[in-house]
Amino acid sequence: MDKTRKFKILGVGFGPANIALAAALEESGLLKDAHFFERAKETTWQPGMLINNSDIQNHPLRDLVTPRNPKSHYSFTNFLHVKGRLFEYLNTGLSYPYRIEYEQYVCWVASHFKDHVSYGINISKIEPLFSESSKHDVISGYRVIDQDGNAYECEHLVVAPGRTRYVPVEFEPLLSDRVVHLCDYLPAVTELASGKLPERICVIGGSQSAVELTADLADRFPLAKIHAVHRAYGFRQKDVSPFTNEVYFPEFVDEFYQASDETRSSIRGDLHLTNYSSSDLDVLDALYRKIYVQKIQGKQRIFLHRRSFARPLITFDDGRTHMAVCSRDRADEVEMTFDLVVLATGFKDLGVGEGREKYPAVLSDLVRYSELDRSGVIQVNRDYSVSLQTGYGGQAKCFLNGLCESTHGMGDAGSFSLLSLRSSEIIESIRSTENDVSASMNGVKVDAA
Ligand SMILES: Cc1cc2nc3c(=O)[nH]c(=O)nc-3n(C[C@H](O)[C@H](O)[C@H](O)COP(=O)(O)OP(=O)(O)OC[C@H]3O[C@@H](n4cnc5c(N)ncnc54)[C@H](O)[C@@H]3O)c2cc1C
Known part of the structure; x- marks a missing residue:
């Protein structure tokens, strides 16, 4: 049967x-x-x-x-x-x-x-x-x-x-409990907190999640240095203009669906900052102020690597990742070892x-x-x-x-x-x-x- x-x-x-x-x-x-x-x-x-x-x-x-x-x-x-x-x-x-x-x-x-x-x-x-x-x-x-x-x-x-989940190709083979996509963030930091405390953590990406995670890691691990690596000049503010936000109206679905591929691609370019590679202002302000206070106190622990990308080099047996953080504009690169790498790289x-x-x-x-x-x-x-x-x-x-x-x-x-x-x-x-x-x-x- x-x-x-x-x-x-x-x-x-x-x-x-x-x-x-x-x-x-x-x-x-x-x-x-x-x-x-x-x-x-x-x-x-x-x-x-x-x-x-x-x-x-x-x-x-x-x-x-x-x-x-x-x-x-x-x-x-x-x-x-x-x-x-x-x-x-x-x-x-x-x-x-x-x-x-x-x-x-x-x-x-x-x-x-x-x-x-x-x-x-x-x-x-x-x-x-x-x-x-x-x-x-x-x-x-x-x-x-x-x-x-x-x-x-x-x-x-x-x-x-x-x-x-989008994981950049160079990180795909490295995914582990020490190299995680943002969706696995909380289990990874909970695990990390139960062992030897981390000294250096890298957050990759320019999304709102990247900004939130950079701030959260700094609070969670008060002795660790947090390095945020992103391709843009700085973390960017979301486009929250009410005019742009009409993109979330139901009528927009018909307009977009009927458009040619070229028009869709052009509209998407226009609208990118409504949802991607950008953050709400409150989150940006909070991180900026956090870094500023660290500087006042002479204890800066959050470091931003603007117009940069990270290239993984070696994974150690204990799970740490040695990476080059490279400038997009100059031949500069600096090598560092990270206890945790968080890929805030989206979907x-x-x-x-x-x-x-x-x-x-x-x-x-x-x-x-x-x-x-x-x-x-x-x-x-x-x-x-x-x-x-x-x-x-x-x-x-x-x-x-x-x-x-x-x-x-x-x-x-x-x-x-x-x-x-x-x-x-x-x-x-x-x-x-x-x-x-x-x-x-x-x-x-x-x-x-
Ligand atoms: C950190 C974060 C914050 C966000 N905040 C907002 C927000 O504030 N506002 C907003 O509008 N959007 C937000 N989003 C976007 C959010 O993803 C969507 O709004 C919403 O979760 C999409 O719902 P979904 O059901 O399509 O996908 P998901 O939420 O991803 O749910 C999919 C479900 O399908 C299950 N599943 C997947 N594959 C299978 C399978 N093969 N068999 C059985 N089950 C399966 C998964 O376990 C999951 O439960 C956020 C996204 C992230 C990552």
Whole structure:
């Protein structure tokens, strides 16, 4: 007997993007047919970066539901109300809540859907299913396979694994508990604090995370020297102009999606500092003042290497890394040994070139049925579904939830701003296929989750 479990809708990943989808599915009456897989043991939100006092970067009302349904039970405002903190929160005068509080909010929303989530399940493979009744190879659903080889089938799949970490190629072979991407920051420093205290730490990158981590490391390890290496002249301020921030309006998605490749690339260049290689002013000021006070006291421990890059040279048996910190402008380079190297180097977008990937690894087996551009980059429809080659496309859709910044614009990846509305669009697209769904599943009975 075929023991494969079958669902109408499956989700890979249960981070903010698919948690928002679960809320929208419930409010649309479709949750009973949906199930999600999350590789972590429980819901978390960027747990490696939950640094004390750091705040979120989206307006708190652009939460998991409010732009889609301001009356939803799952709003940040209702979370504060349920937790009995609404008045105190308002009294803090915070424009942006602490990240630790927003993480609690994300977990609180997720907790409502625990019957629809399997935790500790890492989906390693996605395969298309083909309709037996069709003369052509029409894709009628998807099979997802977990780390233990268990298979699950569905009509519609929503892939929301978050973006792949970007690790510069020279650091890829060095990744360890002493050379870490920012996502592994807290476990790495917790481990480091339990042994011989570090003397020298390097932070690579020019993002807000790089600025926050430089300051956090200086507080955490009061005897260590912290070296921040970045390519730009200095840490830059984010473009938070309300005019530029209209890029996070829903209308922008259509405008961006319809633009030519050249126009998209030009707009992205324009908008880079709204989200990348830049920081909020409060974080920049705090670091600048921290360094200034160190200088007043004659105890400078934070050193900035502007217009520079780091070249790893030797890894010692104890995990320390010997690196050259090189100027981009002169032949200068200085060699130093670091107890810890933190790569605040961000995440990959879909595309080609440095810091991009043609498709996320989990889609490898689907790619041969997908439309690709001339460089082999997977193509995505306006409804966030993977565009299938002629002949393969049927009713069953595979959506990318939170990976489409290169086609759908800045509000797509790396931001809460539009994920509630994206959920609606995905549901609308699923609904549009509803009449033909049973045919597309070839009469297979679908389990309720
Ligand atoms: C430090 C940091 C701070 C940020 N702060 C903000 C902010 O303030 N405001 C903002 O708008 N955005 C912020 N972002 C961007 C943030 O990543 C997104 O807003 C949000 O987390 C995206 O949600 P997601 O569900 O797409 O991805 P993720 O949050 O990455 O969630 C993806 C989930 O999928 C799971 N998963 C991955 N692969 C698999 C698999 N194969 N099988 C099963 N499960 C899988 C992962 O374990 C994870 O739980 C921040 C990002 C970082 C790194």
